[in-house]
Amino acid sequence: MATQRRIGAESSQTRTALLDAAQQLMLDDGYAAVTSRRVAAKAGLKPQLVHYYFRTMDDLFLALLRRGAEQNLARLQGVVESPDPLRALWEFASDPRGTALVQELAALANHRKVIRSEIAAYAERFRQTETDVIAKVLAEQGVDTDEYPPSAVHVLMTGIARIMALEARLGVTTGHAEARELVERQLARLGARPT
Amino acid sequence: MATQRRIGAESSQTRTALLDAAQQLMLDDGYAAVTSRRVAAKAGLKPQLVHYYFRTMDDLFLALLRRGAEQNLARLQGVVESPDPLRALWEFASDPRGTALVQELAALANHRKVIRSEIAAYAERFRQTETDVIAKVLAEQGVDTDEYPPSAVHVLMTGIARIMALEARLGVTTGHAEARELVERQLARLGARPT
DNA sequence: GTCTATACTTCGATAGAC
DNA sequence: GTCTATCGAAGTATAGAC
Numbered sequence: 483m484a485t486q487r488r489i490g491a492e493s494s495q496t497r498t499a500l501l502d503a504a505q506q507l508m509l510d511d512g513y514a515a516v517t518s519r520r521v522a523a524k525a526g527l528k529p530q531l532v533h534y535y536f537r538t539m540d541d542l543f544l545a546l547l548r549r550g551a552e553q554n555l556a557r558l559q560g561v562v563e564s565p566d567p568l569r570a571l572w573e574f575a576s577d578p579r580g581t582a583l584v585q586e587l588a589a590l591a592n593h594r595k596v597i598r599s600e601i602a603a604y605a606e607r608f609r610q611t612e613t614d615v616i617a618k619v620l621a622e623q624g625v626d627t628d629e630y631p632p633s634a635v636h637v638l639m640t641g642i643a644r645i646m647a648l649e650a651r652l653g654v655t656t657g658h659a660e661a662r663e664l665v666e667r668q669l670a671r672l673g674a675r676p677t
Numbered sequence: 678m679a680t681q682r683r684i685g686a687e688s689s690q691t692r693t694a695l696l697d698a699a700q701q702l703m704l705d706d707g708y709a710a711v712t713s714r715r716v717a718a719k720a721g722l723k724p725q726l727v728h729y730y731f732r733t734m735d736d737l738f739l740a741l742l743r744r745g746a747e748q749n750l751a752r753l754q755g756v757v758e759s760p761d762p763l764r765a766l767w768e769f770a771s772d773p774r775g776t777a778l779v780q781e782l783a784a785l786a787n788h789r790k791v792i793r794s795e796i797a798a799y800a801e802r803f804r805q806t807e808t809d810v811i812a813k814v815l816a817e818q819g820v821d822t823d824e825y826p827p828s829a830v831h832v833l834m835t836g837i838a839r840i841m842a843l844e845a846r847l848g849v850t851t852g853h854a855e856a857r858e859l860v861e862r863q864l865a866r867l868g869a870r871p872t
Numbered sequence: 873g874t875c876t877a878t879a880c881t882t883c884g885a886t887a888g889a890c
Numbered sequence: 891g892t893c894t895a896t897c898g899a900a901g902t903a904t905a906g907a908c
Contacts, residue, residue: 491873511788514709517901530876533903588847589784593706598847605849613852633852634859638837645836652786652793654800657828664829686891713884725894728885
């Protein structure tokens with residue numbers, strides 16, 4: 483009801499610089515390190531600018547999430563159009579670029595309702611596209627979808643890729659090489675080309 | 678060099694109450710919510726007591742991690758002694774009690790070196806015991822360990838279980854039922870009894 | 873449209889009283 | 891061995907100047 487405060491333009495370079503700084507902080511030091519002061523300091527700006535461009539910290543996190551998700555959706559499009567989509571999907575899900583930011587946002591989401599619902603919504607968009615890719619390959623290969631439902635294969639495949647990326651971040655990699663080889667063999671059986 | 682400040686006894690009930698409060702906060706609201714003031718408030722105590730019993734917040738997180746890990750190691754012992762260890766391991770890894778706290782600590786570990794190394798050390802202990810369980814079952818069933826190395830099976834099995842628990846926490850469960858059934862079929866082939 | 877001066881809240885940690 | 895009084899630093903956010 484009070485006089486609506488003004489907000490910085492989305493096209494502003496300063497805004498982008500703040501988002502970049504926030505993302506770097508989040509990746510390096512976790513979401514708790516993303517404070518108005520530290521973000522501004524990293525960007526070489528005043529702390530108050532964070533609130534001018536994003537009003538609240540939640541708004542900043544939301545903007546960060548959206549920007550990252552849109553980038554990943556663009557990269558996912560490359561998977562869809564790949565000549566070897568199953569392998570491309572496996573590599574896409576294994577990519578640390580995708581998981582690191584998401585892990586922090588997922589942890590953050592545990593006590594920020596707006597973030598959680600936004601993440602869940604994006605997750606559904608990714609899942610839809612990815613499962614379609616899997617379904618198409620399984621159909622081409624004549625795989626029995628009663629035994630291997632695409633939705634299940636999706637959970638397993640992307641889940642394994644992401645959990646290894648998460649563990650690797652903590653410095654835990656025992657068994658990863660062996661697990662990767664095992665997955666590679668299954669991918670090959672499903673018609674993916676060898677690496 | 679300065680006069681070493683005194684620290685509360687480990688046997689203190691107050692100390693346990695603080696740990697309980699911290700754990701609850703962490704599970705409900707994420708690690709960033711675990712502040713000396715909020716922990717104390719939840720336990721109905723003064724904030725300064727947190728620093729008396731744990732000196733720094735890192736010490737508190739470390740105590741939380743150790744207590745949780747020891748509890749889980751005790752539960753893991755039940756898996757080892759189970760008549761159906763493979764299924765018991767699957768259920769153990771799927772248990773939300775084990776994953777929720779670990780997820781928060783893992784996220785926290787990304788910018789707290791002491792936490793990260795302690796988590797990694799515990800992870801190695803769990804991995805060792807769990808992989809031994811898998812190796813024993815695979816040997817009994819005459820499985821070719823070139824194609825299915827126990828370390829790989831361990832990564833896949835526990836990874837899938839944990840990622841589903843993580844996703845479920847965010848409200849993302851699409852495909853989980855199908856994935857679970859698929860895993861169940863594989864477990865059955867490896868001699869685990871049906872649920 | 874862009875940024876600053878400022879208010880008020882919450883934080884971790886220590887020194888010292890019981 | 892247990893707890894309290896207190897401090898300086900850091901946090902979010904707004905109102906208003908340019």
